[in-house]
Amino acid sequence: MKQNQTLMALFPLFLILTIAAEVEGTKLFVFGDSYVDTGNNLNASSYKLPYGMTYPGTPSGRYANGRVLTDYIASYLKIETPTAYTLKNSSNLHNGINFAYGGTGLFKTLFDGPNLTVQIDSFEQLIKQNVYSKSDVESSIFLVNDGGNDYVAFAVKDRNLFGIEKFMKSLVEELSVNIKRIHSLGAEKIFVSLLPPAGCVPKISVVSLYHKCLDPLNKVSRNHNTMLLQVVEDLNKELGKPVVRTLDIYNSFQSAIETMQKNHKENSTLMNPLEPCCAPLKAGFACGNVDEKGNKRYTLCEKPELSFFWDNLHPSQNGWNSVFTQLELSLSQIIGGGGGGGGGGNLTIMELYYFSILILVRC
Structure with a gap:
């Protein structure tokens, strides 16, 4: 009896050590756009001051004054941030690699650069070169954050607002194809970000009075997310196990913004979270x-440390820290659990009209 009690007392410690052993040595592979890019786009503004002024103290290719989502997830995994693919060498591959490239998407966007398919091509090539083994891939975490720039490109190039839902379906299907391909290369733990609330980025919210989120544009994100959640559910059923998880970026953004807005109302000296810390002097800058x-x-x-958005499109380090705080519980899915989501519904004509505001965006 006493022996059983001792074993029961030691069980929590055993569980903690088991979890720690699973996370320890994990690599992180990142795919997507500027929200997770840590230095691949060498010609971007993210390599100019004042980007990087908070961390690492000089421009590092991160689209923020400091750390971005990739950094926080790597820290959670107790590893160093994986190096950007552009900056890779034989000595800095032990934490994984970041293939994300600012301005890109699943299809062709307004910027030249490797889209998600090409990023996966680069990863596959490293596997063929035996840079990473089968066991490396199976035990690693894969992060995919993509799609936002595709909607911007659609709004600017196509302008057929009544075709948005058809485009949305094709975009999510393309994302599904790429997720399946990552799994086919051996990945067993894939995290896919939902879209953030598009109507809250300063480039969009500035057209409203007092920098308020435009919900009709947020609904585009919600509809995309609802469709993606269904695809992920179907995919996991097909695979017979929960290989793909979702990171609820949407509600994490919303929660963090609402908290900061409440604080702003109570103390007007604090920044409105929908205003950028680094703001252009006039249009075109x-x-x-x-x-x-x-x-x-x-x-x-x-006080950049109190801002939520760094520039017109990207969160600041404080913004990402606030978002990650909301996401931390979801990351326990590394060792089990399920995904989350948000509501959708068909877009009305008025909401399609508001979507046209995205034409103003030049990210």
Whole structure:
């Protein structure tokens, strides 16, 4: 009896050590766009000041003043942030690799760069070169964050607003194809980000009074997410196990923004979370721009550490930290659990009209 009690007392410790052993040594492979890019787009504004001013203290290719989602997930896994694919060498591959490239998507976007398919091509090539073994891939975490730039490109190029739902279906189907391909290469733990609330980014919210989220555009994100959640559910049923998980970026953004908005109302000296910390002086300028004399074409907020958005499209380090705090529980899915979601519904004509506002975006 006493022996059984001792074993029961030691069980929680055994469970903790088992979890720690599973996470320890895990590699992280990242695919997608600027929300998770840590330095692949060498020609981007993210390699100019004031990007990186908080961390690492100089521009590092991150689209923020400091850490982004990739950094926080790597920290959670107790590993160093995986190196950007562009910057890889034989000595810095032990934590995985980040293939994400700012401005890209699943299809052709407004920017040249490797889309998700090409990023997976690069990963597959490393496997063929025996840079990573079968066991490396099976024990690793895969993060996919993509799709936002595709909607921007659709709004700017196509402008057929009544075709948005058909486009949405094709986009999610393409994402499903790429997820299946990652799994076919041996991945057993794939995290796919839901889209954030599109109507809340400063580039969009600035058209409303007092920087408020435009819900009709948020509904585009919600509909996309609902469709993606169904695809993930069907895919896991097909595979017979929960290989693919979703990270609820949408509700994490919403929750963090609502909390900061409440604080702003109670204390007007705090920033409105929908205002960018690094703001262009006028239309056509962007964070990081300078003129031929070196004069800044942007302004900086006094306390970047209190902002939610760094520039017109990307969260600040504080913003990502707030979002990750909401996501941390979801990451327990590494060792079991299920996914989450958000509601959708067909878009009305008025909502399609609001979607046209995305034409203003040049990310």
